[in-house]
Amino acid sequence: MGVAVVLTCVMCGRALRPAERGRPPRYCSRACQARAYRARVSERPTAGARAKPRPTAENAQVVQDQALIVRAAVALADREGLATLSMRRIAADLGVAVMSLYRYVGSREELNDLMVDSVFGERPLPEPGPDGWRAKLELSAREEWALHRAHPWLSQLVAVTTRPPVAPGLMAYTDWRMRALAGQGLDFSTLVKIAIMIGTYVQSAAVPLAHEARAARGARHTRRQWAAARREAFDRTISANRLPMVSEFGDEAFEASEPENIFEFGLHRMLDGIAALIDAV
Known part of the structure; x- marks a missing residue:
């Protein structure tokens, strides 16, 4: 008896439904497919570029620290509301390329979750709290x-x-x-x-x-x-x-x-x- 092979999304790891014909699927959704594309594009060298410039210490900190991205998003929302919030605006505020953020925050929905978690983390409820x-x-x-x-x-x-x-x-x-x-x-x-x-x-x-x-x-x-x-x-x-x-x-x-x-x-x-x-x- 053969062993069933379970296909999983290469981006998020979710189980995939086998294709009835053609190539086996690699992504569970268009969102994951888009994330993979953005990641590939961000790593391509610029046409005619001789060498990739070394990131500054400030930029390196941004792309390595998800919390810094979330703090920038919260600060932007506090100043201007959610209507103006976008990965492009956050990248501009931080002075980095927008695609570098997607390595650490995969989507707007994920950013929303991280922002909510960060805000609620500002006021954790005490243990054990008041009586009654x-x-x-x-x-x-x-x-x-x-x-x-x-x-x-x-x-x-x-x-x-x-x-x-x-x-x-x-x-x-x-x-x-x-x-x-x-x-x-x-x-x-x-x-x-x-x-x-x-x-x-x-x-x-x-x-x-x-x-x-x-x-x-x-x-x-x-x-x-x-x-x-x-x-x-x-x-x-x-x-x-x-x-x-x-x-x-x-x-x-x-x-x-x-x-x-x-x-x-x-x-x-x-x-x-x-x-x-x-x-x-």
Whole structure:
């Protein structure tokens, strides 16, 4: 009996489905095929070049240090948002050839994962943390909220998705929350749901931060200035659509609608709900 040969992608090592005819496949996807092509192109000598110039110490550090590439990406996103983020921009900021980055960061998706992991690594949750499950969960939510305040673009990579980034730093928050609830009589499935619910709530509450940062960069005015400029249109809309409660909106309502206050209100209501669930066990 012969031994079955399992073909694997030459770039990522994933198993390949044998071809029905023709040459056996070498790549699992167009993305891996493109990575292989970029790697070959980056290693070709320039036409007419006599010798490959020796890299400077600074450039050598860049291509050898993935963390430096990720830090540059995070800094660029902090300054200008995700819309301007690209491998070409990062390479320009670092002063290196763009293709040299692909040796250490294979794709934009991988870069996104590394950025999320780096950001969550800035605020690892303490061990063992405060006493009591409620204090622990509140702390974890506030720490994650602080990350979104520092990096408003973060929610665009982690919020409203069932395919979260492959980021150990982010996963550590989920694991920590589940351990905070261990011993409360809840089954494992419920622990998973609660841990993910908290992360989803914080991330969703943080989505306006990204929009506000983008609007502030473009229009260069605050949310309050924006609201004041649209006051006349706001009043016309209310009077034309019979909105009695919304018509009462003033400074107090405006303050209540700030992302920070929405986060605070929702956090405590969510923790109250978890407490009621535990009490019912």
